[in-house]
Amino acid sequence: MKDIKSGARNNGQTVVMKAVMPLVNDEEMAAIAQWLVSPVEKQPVVSENGNGDVQTCDADNLVKPEDWKMAPETRLALELEPDLENGLDVYEVCAACHLDEGWGREDGTFPQLAGQHRTVLIKQWADIRALNRDNPTMYPFALPRAIGGPQSLSDVTGYIAEKLFMNPNNGKGPGDDLEHGEQLYKENCVKCHCEQGQGSAKNFYPRIQGQHYKYMLRQFEWIRDGKRRNANPDMVKQIQGFTDRDMKAVIDHASRIKPPKELVAPPGWKPDLAD
Numbered sequence: 001m002k003d004i005k006s007g008a009r010n011n012g013q014t015v016v017m018k019a020v021m022p023l024v025n026d027e028e029m030a031a032i033a034q035w036l037v038s039p040v041e042k043q044p045v046v047s048e049n050g051n052g053d054v055q056t057c058d059a060d061n062l063v064k065p066e067d068w069k070m071a072p073e074t075r076l077a078l079e080l081e082p083d084l085e086n087g088l089d090v091y092e093v094c095a096a097c098h099l100d101e102g103w104g105r106e107d108g109t110f111p112q113l114a115g116q117h118r119t120v121l122i123k124q125w126a127d128i129r130a131l132n133r134d135n136p137t138m139y140p141f142a143l144p145r146a147i148g149g150p151q152s153l154s155d156v157t158g159y160i161a162e163k164l165f166m167n168p169n170n171g172k173g174p175g176d177d178l179e180h181g182e183q184l185y186k187e188n189c190v191k192c193h194c195e196q197g198q199g200s201a202k203n204f205y206p207r208i209q210g211q212h213y214k215y216m217l218r219q220f221e222w223i224r225d226g227k228r229r230n231a232n233p234d235m236v237k238q239i240q241g242f243t244d245r246d247m248k249a250v251i252d253h254a255s256r257i258k259p260p261k262e263l264v265a266p267p268g269w270k271p272d273l274a275d
Contacts, residue, residue: 019140034155057194071130077150090156102164106171108214114164117201121157132230148267170210181253197257213255
């Protein structure tokens with residue numbers, strides 16, 4: 001910055017910078033430089049969520065991933081207006097495994113659907129139906145004869161997103177390596193899943209806050225080992241070097257990130273299945 005301001009550097013796009021640098025004094029240059037080289041967690045607040053918690057990613061402005069193995073039905077279902085009444089009827093098929101509340105199971109066999117971004121639900125379901133994701137248990141339920149076409153997919157995901165609240169006590173890890181897990185999360189996961197694990201509905205990054213530890217652990221391992229074919233290729237590259245210890249620690253940390261209060265079910269809550 002000093003060289004551009006003094007004229008010692010006069011190449012490339014410095015002509016653009018020259019118009020700005022006279023407005024910046026030496027102290028301000030030092031502050032800018034210090035901020036740029038600081039670790040993310042040391043930088044000033046970028047934005048805050050509704051709880052006032054600091055997040056170091058801007059979810060609305062994340063780079064939207066390429067349509068990695070995105071099923072054609074995904075786009076159509078996203079464009080359709082959901083019919084929540086029909087969505088409730090369709091969800092009866094889902095409730096057998098994911099429970100009436102949409103909470104899934106702590107043993108990791110079935111994920112919590114409640115609270116998940118509707119865009120993510122649509123994409124994953126359509127990917128399973130298109131065989132872009134290995135999930136034999138779901139195959140029979142993802143077939144058109146089980147729930148219908150894109151409109152039914154729109155309906156049931158609309159119902160889940162609008163009518164189901166999250167489990168206040170999701171399954172968590174052993175809690176014996178949390179410092180290591182938190183550091184790995186900051187270094188590798190914040191970019192897409194954000195500081196509070198809320199992900200991005202707009203960009204198909206799932207909400208991982210409040211999700212069951214054992215379910216996330218299994219998915220993480222499959223992504224790392226190349227067994228989940230619809231995984232974001234950027235994530236595959238990001239975690240290739242993770243050891244089993246790394247994997248368990250970072251997922252344990254993620255499982256303990258609390259969702260916003262407005263998404264969590266109050267004590268004794270049950271869905272109104274007649275609604």
